[in-house]
Amino acid sequence: MSETGFRLSVFLAIFVVVAYAELHAARRPKVGDWKQRWRINLSILVLDVVLARLTVGAAALFAATYASQFNLGLFNLIGLPFWANAILGFILLDFAIYVQHVVTHRVPLLWRLHQVHHADEDVDLTTGLRFHPLEIILSLGYKSAIVLALGIDPWVVVLFEAVLNASAVYTHGNIGLPERLDLFLRKFFCTPDMHRVHHSVIREETDSNYGFFLSVWDRMFGTYRQEPALGQQAVVLGLPEYQNRATPDFWQLLTLPFKRLPR
Ligand SMILES: [Zn+2]
Ligand SMILES: [Zn+2]
Structure with missing residues (x-):
């Protein structure tokens, strides 16, 4: 199976499973017009895929292949065996994504872009x-x-990207696990209840639970928050600036970073 086929299969499988679970066991009642939200969010996804394909979509895999061919990057220079490259590469990539997420909340220019994600008035897999x-x-x-820079193996990059995409769909799902299972899993991995806190309109809650796949970074760096102050059912999601306003449409969202002032 090709790299694209593998990633697409993993994505479609998790999308169908989470969509089914949302339909039959939603964690919270829907907020706003879900059909409109799905139309907007899926249109943004299509645009992202097309633009990424036309630009740097394959850059990470290309970088990994280039590094392994020419023996570049830290892991190749010190001759790490494949298994160590795989474990360390995967963990450090996840850490890098955590750091990136924290930085996007702290740097006003990057927050302008990232607020498109947070402006969603409800949170579900889309x-x-x-x-x-x-x-x-x-x-x-x-x-x-x-x-x-690290010389991460191409297979590890493909696996990581597939896991990251699947985890993004799963952790945004309007679904919940039994409380004890959720709290146990959270010791290692992000769960939907954990990431929902990150979408609260309350600033201190938005600036917590930055992890996408592993939850250990939030615990390690003091950004972990167990529950929203109002609880999972009553927590208001989105950004305060967009409460009680018309939902921004597709074009308004694309131009949002260039119009509104950051927080
Ligand atoms: Zn965020
Ligand atoms: Zn999110």
Whole structure:
């Protein structure tokens, strides 16, 4: 199976499973017009995929292949065996994404792009696919630089990207696990209840739970928050600036970073 086929299969499988679970066991009642949100969020996804394909979509895999062919990057220079490259590469890529997420909340210019993700008035699996195309392109460039600097194996990059996409769909799902299972899993991995806190309109809650796949970074760096102050059912999601306003449409979202002032 090709790299694209593998990634697409993993994505479609998790999308169908989470969509089914949302339909039959939603964690919270829907907020706003979900059909309109799905139309907007999925349109952004299509635009992201097309623009990424036309630009730096394959950059991380290219960087990994280049590094392994020419023996570049830290892991290749010190001759790490494949298994160590795989484990360390995967963990450090996840850490890099955590750092990137913290930085996008702290740097006003990057927050302008990232607010497109947070402006969603409800959170479901399609929110996990809603990122401004410039944020996606910047993120791909950043990931590629890390892959090249560390010399991460191409297979590890393909696996990581598939896991990251699947995790983005899963952790944004309007679904919940039994409380004890959720709290146990959270010791290692992000769960939907954990990431929902990150989408609260309350600033301190938005600036917590930055992890996408592994939850250990939030615990390690003091950005972990167990529950929203109002609880999972009553927490208001989105950004305060967009409460009680008409939902921004597709074009308004694309131009949002260039119009509104950051926080
Ligand atoms: Zn965020
Ligand atoms: Zn999110």
